[in-house]
Amino acid sequence: MQPEYASLFKRAHEVCEQSYAPYSHFRVGAALLCEDGSVITGVNVENRSFGLTICAERNAIAAAVTAGETKFKALVIATPDATYPVSPCGACRQVISEFMPSSAAVIFGNAEDSYVASTVGELLPHDALHDLSSGQVQDGQMRS
Numbered sequence: 001m002q003p004e005y006a007s008l009f010k011r012a013h014e015v016c017e018q019s020y021a022p023y024s025h026f027r028v029g030a031a032l033l034c035e036d037g038s039v040i041t042g043v044n045v046e047n048r049s050f051g052l053t054i055c056a057e058r059n060a061i062a063a064a065v066t067a068g069e070t071k072f073k074a075l076v077i078a079t080p081d082a083t084y085p086v087s088p089c090g091a092c093r094q095v096i097s098e099f100m101p102s103s104a105a106v107i108f109g110n111a112e113d114s115y116v117a118s119t120v121g122e123l124l125p126h127d128a129l130h131d132l133s134s135g136q137v138q139d140g141q142m143r144s
Contacts, residue, residue: 001107001112001115001117004033004074005074005076005105005107005117006112008031008033008039008074008076008107009031009076009078009107009109009112009115010112011029011031011039011041011076012029012030012031012041012056012076012077012078013029013078013080013112014029015029015030015031015041015042015043015056015078016028016029016043016078016080018043019043019044019045019056020043020044020045020046021044021046022046023046023048023050024046025081026044026079026081026082027043027044027079027080027081028043028044028055028056028057028077028078028079028086029041029042029043029056029077029078030042030043030055030056030057030059030060030075030076030077030078031060031075031076031078032060032061032064032072032074032075033072033073033074033075033076034064034069034071034072034073035069035071035072035073036069038069040060040063040064040067040069041060041063042056042057042058042059042060042061042062042063043056043059044056044059045059055088055089055091055092056077057075057077057088057092057095057096058091058092058095060075061095061096061099065099070099071099072099072100072104073100073104073105074104074105074106074107075096075100075104075105075106075107076106076107076108077106077107077108077109078108078109078110079108079109079110080110080111081110082110083110084110084114085108085109085110085114085115085116086108086110087108087116087118087123088106088108088123093120093123093124094124096120096123096124097120097123097124097127100120101120102119102120102121102124102127103119103120103121104119104120105117105118105119106118106119106120106122106123
């Protein structure tokens with residue numbers, strides 16, 4: 001893992017201690033590297049109605065937006081209670097793609113030596129919404 005991402009992984013792993021996971025006992029921490037170099041963290045917050053659970057990735061992004069940050073360079077997710085690297089869920093992938101370019105790094109792992117290094121584009125291929133929001137699609141036609 002690159003040194004910059006290793007320090008983000010450490011932050012994500014440390015913040016897992018703040019996770020609220022009384023039902024699954026599956027802690028998740030996220031560290032979001034903002035374009036200005038600041039780091040904002042988030043944790044999963046469960047609810048006994050599992051559909052209302054908020055993932056660490058979305059919590060980190062929401063906290064960043066609340067702090068006035070909307071441009072991000074990398075996201076690192078720690079899942080220390082898993083036996084393998086656990087990727088972001090579909091809802092998180094969609095929110096991640098809203099704020100991060102397809103080339104941005106997304107690293108997820110259960111330990112510093114057990115992780116997957118990916119990009120937003122690899123997690124959400126064929127993301128037409130990026131094309132729509134960038135103005136590449138107009139009147140249903142792809143602009144060159």
